[in-house]
Amino acid sequence: MTQTATGKFTPQTDHAARAIDLAAENQALRARMAYLLEQAERNHSIMTRHQAFDLDIVSAANFPELIGTIFRVLPVISELDSVTLTLIDEDADIRTVMAKLDVVFEDFPELIFVETLDGLGFDLGQRNAYTPTPKPLLGMYDAQRHATPFPQPPAGLQSVALVPLLRNKRIIGSLNLGSCDPTRFTPSLGTDFIEHMASIIAICLENVISNEMLKYIGLTDSLTGVYNRRYIDRRLLEEIARARRQQYPISFMYIDIDHFKRVNDTVGHGGGDDVLREVASRIKNELRTSDALARFGGEEFVVLLIDANLESAAFVAERIRASVAGSMIALSQELQLSVTVSIGVACLNPGEAEGDPAAVARAWVAHADSLLYVAKETGRNRVVSRDPVEQA
Numbered sequence: 001m002t003q004t005a006t007g008k009f010t011p012q013t014d015h016a017a018r019a020i021d022l023a024a025e026n027q028a029l030r031a032r033m034a035y036l037l038e039q040a041e042r043n044h045s046i047m048t049r050h051q052a053f054d055l056d057i058v059s060a061a062n063f064p065e066l067i068g069t070i071f072r073v074l075p076v077i078s079e080l081d082s083v084t085l086t087l088i089d090e091d092a093d094i095r096t097v098m099a100k101l102d103v104v105f106e107d108f109p110e111l112i113f114v115e116t117l118d119g120l121g122f123d124l125g126q127r128n129a130y131t132p133t134p135k136p137l138l139g140m141y142d143a144q145r146h147a148t149p150f151p152q153p154p155a156g157l158q159s160v161a162l163v164p165l166l167r168n169k170r171i172i173g174s175l176n177l178g179s180c181d182p183t184r185f186t187p188s189l190g191t192d193f194i195e196h197m198a199s200i201i202a203i204c205l206e207n208v209i210s211n212e213m214l215k216y217i218g219l220t221d222s223l224t225g226v227y228n229r230r231y232i233d234r235r236l237l238e239e240i241a242r243a244r245r246q247q248y249p250i251s252f253m254y255i256d257i258d259h260f261k262r263v264n265d266t267v268g269h270g271g272g273d274d275v276l277r278e279v280a281s282r283i284k285n286e287l288r289t290s291d292a293l294a295r296f297g298g299e300e301f302v303v304l305l306i307d308a309n310l311e312s313a314a315f316v317a318e319r320i321r322a323s324v325a326g327s328m329i330a331l332s333q334e335l336q337l338s339v340t341v342s343i344g345v346a347c348l349n350p351g352e353a354e355g356d357p358a359a360v361a362r363a364w365v366a367h368a369d370s371l372l373y374v375a376k377e378t379g380r381n382r383v384v385s386r387d388p389v390e391q392a
């Protein structure tokens with residue numbers, strides 16, 4: 001109703017006022033609907049992006065691909081200013097295996113390794129088998145308290161979420177999310193969504209790490225820790241193809257411990273194993289990181305040298321021979337042993353790598369083996385890099 005000049009209300013004015021109220025209400029409803037629509041569209045877009053992210057990480061072929069995707073994609077789709085990952089790696093097994101598989105950790109400054117659960121840098125309270133699943137910790141960023149999960153925080157970091165990564169109730173690390181918006185992560189915020197995301201990341205991490213470990217075990221010799229024959233057979237084919245493309249020489253060394261049967265007879269099989277380990281370590285010390293050392297079986301080792309001609313490979317072989325023969329191998333305080341090796345060296349020059357790589361590899365290895373045979377026949381403890389017939 002509307003009041004007249006005399007103070008009375010008339011039906012007309014009442015009607016008009018009601019219309020104004022309705023219009024205002026309508027406008028407010030429309031604004032609210034527009035807001036909800038916008039929110040729904042935003043949520044839909046976030047969901048779609050996260051579904052695509054889940055697919056990406058689930059199909060990551062290896063460890064670098066997985067963590068690369070997490071660090072590259074997650075900050076964008078979740079509109080975050082920092083994403084880091086802490087992994088618990090008690091005996092540095094993960095780091096050792098990844099390094100062996102040529103993962104370059106410097107490429108991932110957001111990846112943090114800690115030795116223990118306490119090292120995660122946030123309080124999970126006393127834990128035992130019956131402790132309930134730890135929840136993500138959300139709140140204001142504190143430079144001192146969050147120094148471990150955010151070693152290089154972006155300027156203006158305000159709020160953080162530290163999300164435990166769990167596999168079968170075991171905490172394997174944490175996903176650390178940071179935002180410059182102070183209201184982004186508050187203790188009252190629901191955590192279902194980030195817990196779900198963290199659980200998928202944890203599954204992917206565990207799978208990829210186990211796969212890499214298996215790959216590593218499948219390519220290395222368990223006694224000496226150097227590569228095994230399977231690895232070198234595959235690598236030979238790759239390097240022959242690469243040397244052919246890039247036109248550089250590659251060399252191959254066949255190394256055999258002299259009279260190893262006598263070593264075993266003297267110090268037993270266990271002592272023989274120690275000798276194998278020490279010889280592998282002495283050979284490795286003489287090599288560049290680009291060279292590949294493998295145990296071919298028994299007391300035989302092989303080395304693949306990249307971009308090395310016959311002369312430089314023979315030089316390295318001579319250094320290896322001298323290193324093994326140069327000092328006794330101590331099996332215990334009382335027991336020391338003198339060991340020597342014989343080495344055959346063959347080079348594959350640009351132009352000689354043509355044809356079927358497998359056939360080239362076979363002929364090349366056989367050549368190095370025949371030179372090793374010459375070294376054995378002509379007195380052992382020596383390097384032979386040329387056929388005696390060629391030399392004559």
Ligand SMILES: Nc1nc2c(ncn2[C@@H]2O[C@H](COP(=O)(O)OP(=O)(O)OP(=O)(O)O)[C@@H](O)[C@H]2O)c(=O)[nH]1
Nearest residue numbers: 256257258259260261262264269270272273298299
């Ligand atoms: N301890 C140990 N011995 C091994 C291993 N694999 C092979 N052998 C031994 O290595 C010895 C190889 O001996 P041979 O091939 O006869 O040659 P050699 O005594 O080294 O003599 P030359 O090669 O002619 O100098 C054998 O006694 C094998 O038992 C191993 O993993 N550990």
